[in-house]
Amino acid sequence: MAGGRFLVDGVGWGGWVAGVLLLGWVLRTLRWVWWTPRSTERKLRAQGIDGTSYRFLFGDIRETMRLTREAKSKPMPFSHDIPPRVLPFHHQIVKTYGKVSMTWLGVSPRVIIADPLLIREVLLNKSGHIGKPKLGPLGQLLTGGLLSYDGEKWAMHRKIINPAFHVEKLKRMLPAFSYCCAELVRRWESLLNPEGSCEVDVWLELQNFTRDVISRTAFGSSFEKGKRIFQLQDEQAELVLQSLQNFQIPGHREVDREMEDLLREIIARREKALRQAAPGAANGDDDLLGLLLQSNQVGFQEDGTSRGVARMTTEEVIEECKLFYFAGQETTSILLTWAMVALAMHPSWQDRARAEVLQVFGREKPDFARLSQLKIVTMVLHEVLRLYPPVLFLSRITRAATTVGEYSLPAGVQLQLAVLLVQHDPEYWGDDAGDFNPERLAEGVSRASKNQSPAAGTAFFPFGGGVRVCVGQGFAMVEAKMGLVSILQSFSFELSPAYTHAPSVVMTLQPQYGAQVILRRL
Template identity: 45%
Template structure:
């Protein structure tokens, strides 16, 4: 070491200066390539094929304008209207009005192309060409394009094979008692709120959040809400912190900056993983000891995974999920409680706005179940309730946009995209598109789903994506819909409800889901 330092110090000063200069020139050239030349090349490729969009001006792209427009759009409540696209995605809404539905903006140095044609959306989300990935690569990001394509196909097949048994219809039936327990506790609690005049007012958002979290804890993990509360609290804090760093999300390697927020996010990630590791270890011990554990998703998942972990005779290698992958699925289940929360919240809000549909749904529920608990088979026969839930998901989808990244030259429709382009599918804009759904696209009209999803649009094209599509669609959607049907049915059996005068219509999107900004106060009347 001393010899190396001595040799370096004995070098002529002009060699040292030359070396440093070359390093600075190389670094400057790389920075210029990243900040200017590559974006300009991508811009030209897209424009040469007829796409239009904003002009690339700086490495921040359109982030500053997007953040400003978001703040302006959500500065005050809006009238009671379901035409919320301009409020939720003001930048994309305005750009598409100006440049067309297939146009582009800049997410930092990456062009972000809007894909709104339902057929192309399905193609992107299904990734038929194998050249499209989620925006976070993780370990796969170090692979070549060909290796990544093969890796993804194998990984998707493996994950679906392991996860599917946990969400099979017969297994979901075994979780219904947990749904009854949580929903029954909510109804009993609300009955105790009833005043001398037979009514009460309640902010349903925190109530339904507690309900959804309790159901996820019990049905998915066989735990009480109190046991899972720490995880929910940590994930909520994680979401709030992620919102705060949106302004620098376009900066490469921003996760590695030694900021206070990044440090806290790493601490949260470590604690969440530790909590899940403990829960997974408990369930694995119970399975090995032969204890009855098939009444929750985690146990079913682990049993399926253990079967896959047995070495294949031909390959002599196990193909199950790693502990880290199981933890990722657990985090997904817990995060899914927010989607359940907002689905039920918006359903109650919309039925409070449209009392005629509330009464139709109540009549259907009472005709099937009376005052008894809803049965699994009976829930599948609820046509009106099903139409209402679909219409709520169309107007107020939990996830308003889905993004993918092109990592290899790819043709979609009549456009060929180079590597590095982001594709954004604005689900809420597609769901509100009058060209797809008709002139009443922003109206609450559950009858559009009377003949099913495929017949709901003008030209019978599938354009309904509240849970995604293809291999990356939400595998827990049946669980969410089952919870929504049971919860709504039991509420309708016991209460009539309408919006409180305190309600302010202000939908806004977080890093997790689309929710009412000023909560959801509703007036209930016992029946």
């Protein structure tokens, strides 16, 4: 002992402890960045899962970014065979290594699955060993809510949300749908020149249309405040895109705070009205928020005390409202945009769809009952969803060791279910898989596959599948049908010479340079 401190060969105990801690940190880091990835790679290769080799720390990130930049640097021909442009890395991997392939997202192993039977097996998995990966901070800012939950919390939220999207509830929203469709037609008519034509970017126009729809159907009489929330989400999205370059999100807290304050005010007013309403009285709020709060209120007594039933907190309701906005307008605006582009490219199908609309509705406003009679319009929308699905991948993660088909997957493997690649695969859709041919859907989606393999009817996942199938798909399809009917009743349209065909991924599948169309009054 010297100077009151223990020494071992001249080194203090504090130095030894620090050295041991440093060694432990080094070993944990090595396990994370090298030993575990290499061990997982050996296990996957031993089962016949081929793919790229693990590259220290970055994996395939740099190659993915390089191929994506290269693909986006130039437009493509007027073709619907889009996977090589929008997913160049994944398209190349599956083409080279097969429909179950291994890649690397940094240090995380990622298995791309482009086999519809295996995708279906993953989506139907009830073991709890396969779950939804956590959204990163950027994803949480924009979507959150039901999309980010798993397990019991997801089940509780889904149970509360489901009644708001029941078909009978959708019927009550028809006046809002109809009003927004009429406003869209009136706006476009106001833009027509004396010859009865005009050029518009339908991507921007249809975003405004679907935002108007979701503002009115989500918040009813508060739709003007709802429009402000959309503006804030736009600002949030722009900040997110900036953060991808700057590695920070300047100003996002102020934007998020204003958005939450607006939603909190609307929710508090609605909840107060619900508590004060007489038992059994009609609430009068048939919008999504009103229906969601009514469903959530089941867990409370008339005096506001809990019945012990699980319910959402105000913060959780706010997150669901954000998701209503983002998913509710994004999916349908993309569907309608690509539908108009496809029908402009294929005028014979535009004529067939319009003839059906005029036969069923004439010039009358579309009603809910007769929407189900639109066979050709439905075929067109399903074919657009096949060729241009809004979401190109469904993501899952193995929370524990599990089996998928013949493969034994260790915990921690990310699964990318390749929706776009499956929906363009000639094995399931025929040699014309990259063509726009709604006729293939004449007997419905379940019989659309041209071959007779066991996968027939399972190679179509634009709304996901299994228990997590999109809760709003009925809403989206009704909105898309009514929007397309109103447009076909009033205008013919063709692609503008200014249009550049360049599908691109910005969270969802969007036209990189807009979708310029020439409208002509009928």
